[in-house]
Amino acid sequence: MSDIVTVENMCLWYGEHQALKNITIKIPQKSITAFIGPSGCGKSTFLKSLNRMNDLIQGVKITGDVKYNGKNIYDPSVDVNELRREIGMVFQKPNPFPMSIYDNIAYGPRTHGIRNKAKLDEIVEQSLKDAAIWEEVKDRLKKNALGLSGGQQQRICIARALAVKPKVLLMDEPTSALDPISTSKIEELTVKLKEEYTIIIVTHNMQQAVRISDQTAFFLLGELVEYGNTETLFSTPKDQRTEDYITGRFG
Amino acid sequence: MQEGKISKRRRMYEALMKAAMWISVACTCALVAFLILYVLVKGLPHISWSFLSGKPSYLSGNIGILPDILNTVYIVLAALLVVLPLGVGAAIYLTEYAGNKQVVGVIEYAAETLSGIPSIIYGLVGMLFFCQFLNMKTSLLAGALTLVIMNLPTVMRTTQESLKTVPWSYREGAFGLGAGKWRMIRTVVLPGCVDGVITGCILSVGRILGESAALLFTAGFAHALHGIVNGLSSSGATLTVALYVYAKEQGEFEVAFAIAAILMVLTLVINLSAVWVGRVFEKRRRI
Ligand SMILES: Nc1ncnc2c1ncn2[C@@H]1O[C@H](COP(=O)(O)OP(=O)(O)OP(=O)(O)O)[C@@H](O)[C@H]1O
Ligand SMILES: [Mg+2]
Numbered sequence: 001m002s003d004i005v006t007v008e009n010m011c012l013w014y015g016e017h018q019a020l021k022n023i024t025i026k027i028p029q030k031s032i033t034a035f036i037g038p039s040g041c042g043k044s045t046f047l048k049s050l051n052r053m054n055d056l057i058q059g060v061k062i063t064g065d066v067k068y069n070g071k072n073i074y075d076p077s078v079d080v081n082e083l084r085r086e087i088g089m090v091f092q093k094p095n096p097f098p099m100s101i102y103d104n105i106a107y108g109p110r111t112h113g114i115r116n117k118a119k120l121d122e123i124v125e126q127s128l129k130d131a132a133i134w135e136e137v138k139d140r141l142k143k144n145a146l147g148l149s150g151g152q153q154q155r156i157c158i159a160r161a162l163a164v165k166p167k168v169l170l171m172d173e174p175t176s177a178l179d180p181i182s183t184s185k186i187e188e189l190t191v192k193l194k195e196e197y198t199i200i201i202v203t204h205n206m207q208q209a210v211r212i213s214d215q216t217a218f219f220l221l222g223e224l225v226e227y228g229n230t231e232t233l234f235s236t237p238k239d240q241r242t243e244d245y246i247t248g249r250f251g
Numbered sequence: 252m253q254e255g256k257i258s259k260r261r262r263m264y265e266a267l268m269k270a271a272m273w274i275s276v277a278c279t280c281a282l283v284a285f286l287i288l289y290v291l292v293k294g295l296p297h298i299s300w301s302f303l304s305g306k307p308s309y310l311s312g313n314i315g316i317l318p319d320i321l322n323t324v325y326i327v328l329a330a331l332l333v334v335l336p337l338g339v340g341a342a343i344y345l346t347e348y349a350g351n352k353q354v355v356g357v358i359e360y361a362a363e364t365l366s367g368i369p370s371i372i373y374g375l376v377g378m379l380f381f382c383q384f385l386n387m388k389t390s391l392l393a394g395a396l397t398l399v400i401m402n403l404p405t406v407m408r409t410t411q412e413s414l415k416t417v418p419w420s421y422r423e424g425a426f427g428l429g430a431g432k433w434r435m436i437r438t439v440v441l442p443g444c445v446d447g448v449i450t451g452c453i454l455s456v457g458r459i460l461g462e463s464a465a466l467l468f469t470a471g472f473a474h475a476l477h478g479i480v481n482g483l484s485s486s487g488a489t490l491t492v493a494l495y496v497y498a499k500e501q502g503e504f505e506v507a508f509a510i511a512a513i514l515m516v517l518t519l520v521i522n523l524s525a526v527w528v529g530r531v532f533e534k535r536r537r538i
Contacts, residue, residue, distance in 0.1 A: 051427070053423070053426065053427065056422075056423070056426060058350070081429040081430065081431050082429065083429075084426065084427060084428065084429040085428070085429035088427065088428070089427040091420065091423060091424065091427070093420060095418075095420035095421060095423065095424045096424075097421055097424060097425070097438075097439055098421075098442075098443065099442075107425070107428060107430075107438070108428040108429065108430075111425075111428060111429060111430045111434055112429060157424070160424075160428065161427070161428070164428055164429060
């Protein structure tokens with residue numbers, strides 16, 4: 001299996017504060033990679049640096065290599081908007097736009113120049129089906145997306161991200177604001193999506209990491225402590241700190 | 252024993268305070284009601300169709316305020332046409348693009364100060380700058396531009412405030428889908444701040460309607476009937492200025508009260524529409 005995202009010796013600073021230290025990681029395509037670690041260890045920061053969402057924050061400095069399909073994404077020649085189309089993102093708190101469900105899903109394709117109504121209809125339907133929410137909303141596509149439940153909103157956001165046909169989907173604790181039923185729906189969905197997409201998911205829930213991910217990366221204080229096959233990492237961790245964390249012995 | 256005394260005193264105190272508040276409320280209401288009734292009673296009887304649709308003529312001794320109504324419309328249109336793009340554009344730049352937050356803070360503070368300056372000072376500056384330096388003479392256009400300067404801070408600030416209510420997560424969502432900055436602003440941010448723009452507009456219109464000092468210097472007092480193009484390039488009185496002229500220069504108090512009644516009704520309509528816009532958008536936001 002080939003690696004779609006490779007990071008080498010990457011460091012990141014918020015002003016004076018170093019949030020990531022010498023991260024080196026290779027992420028294989030069409031698999032699920034989970035990032036775990038205590039709060040504040042830099043999981044979200046690392047995730048956002050993979051599609052340059054950190055560009056929006058002032059005073060961020062990055063060194064090292066972050067490559068997507070072999071190309072350094074921080075190279076000046078890279079079109080950030082195109083990069084974010086290929087590496088989509090789902091946020092911790094569902095954030096559908098205050099417009100109709102249809103317009104939410106069509107937002108990305110329209111942004112990238114698709115105007116044809118029939119084509120948009122098709123994309124919207126397919127994306128909603130892929131996000132396992134078509135049946136629930138097909139009769140009210142023109143209704144405002146903010147009228148949906150939290151779990152539904154999050155699946156709308158997933159559908160919205162899928163609508164631009166990304167290759168990689170970054171998910172930052174996508175289920176932390178949701179109830180157990182919505183959570184398991186999204187977990188099932190994620191597993192199904194890995195047939196076509198590369199998924200990188202931040203989670204605080206270790207059972208979730210075990211249930212769905214192929215690889216797991218454990219972060220601590222801005223360092224990548226251990227990275228490997230999920231089963232191996234959870235059954236026979238190599239690093240003492242990993243063991244402490246996954247057995248709950250951690251401060 | 253002791254307890255009973257305290258509670259009795261407290262009850263007296265409460266009653267006293269309540270009475271005092273009632274009196275202030277009653278005074279306020281009475282004043283407002285008196286003012287409105289007085290103006291309406293003195294003004295309404297003099298409003299007739301020929302008064303509204305005629306123009307003044309010294310020959311026939313006829314008095315009509317159509318020119319003043321039109322002048323008001325022209326000046327409102329001209330001022331809004333300039334102040335809206337400027338104010339909204341500045342607001343977007345300051346909240347979405349400007350990097351140096353300190354400079355933004357200074358500009359916001361300056362704008363706030365600017366909107367508190369007495370309007371006669373705007374009139375003076377407008378007269379020197381537009382009428383004399385730019386050689387526009389005393390004209391509605393010079394008046395409109397003076398009003399633009401006066402209302403720019405208001406439009407800018409109301410737009411800015413409503414831009415700030417658009418959640419960061421919407422912007423993040425749009426960027427995350429590969430939207431460029433301007434597309435993000437146009438599709439996600441601007442629709443969320445329409446209410447601020449409209450509120451700014453309504454406030455400006457209200458202020459323009461009520462303005463006299465700044466216009467006396469810049470737009471003049473003529474009552475000639477013009478189309479919009481000629482109107483803007485020549486001197487003309489808005490309703491409020493006409494009120495002043497009729498009362499002060501010509502001693503026509505009946506006309507002045509009639510105009511006052513019209514202005515009062517207009518102001519009421521404007522305030523109600525501001526409230527209505529606020530409500531509509533409040534509702535829309537909650538869906
Ligand atoms: N915009 C920012 N400006 C400055 N420092 C930041 C910013 N965002 C995050 N940090 C700091 O960077 C470090 C890593 O934060 P990050 O949000 O990546 O942690 P996390 O692992 O995602 O935590 P959580 O599990 O709570 O979401 C923290 O010390 C945090 O305080
Ligand atoms: Mg986080």
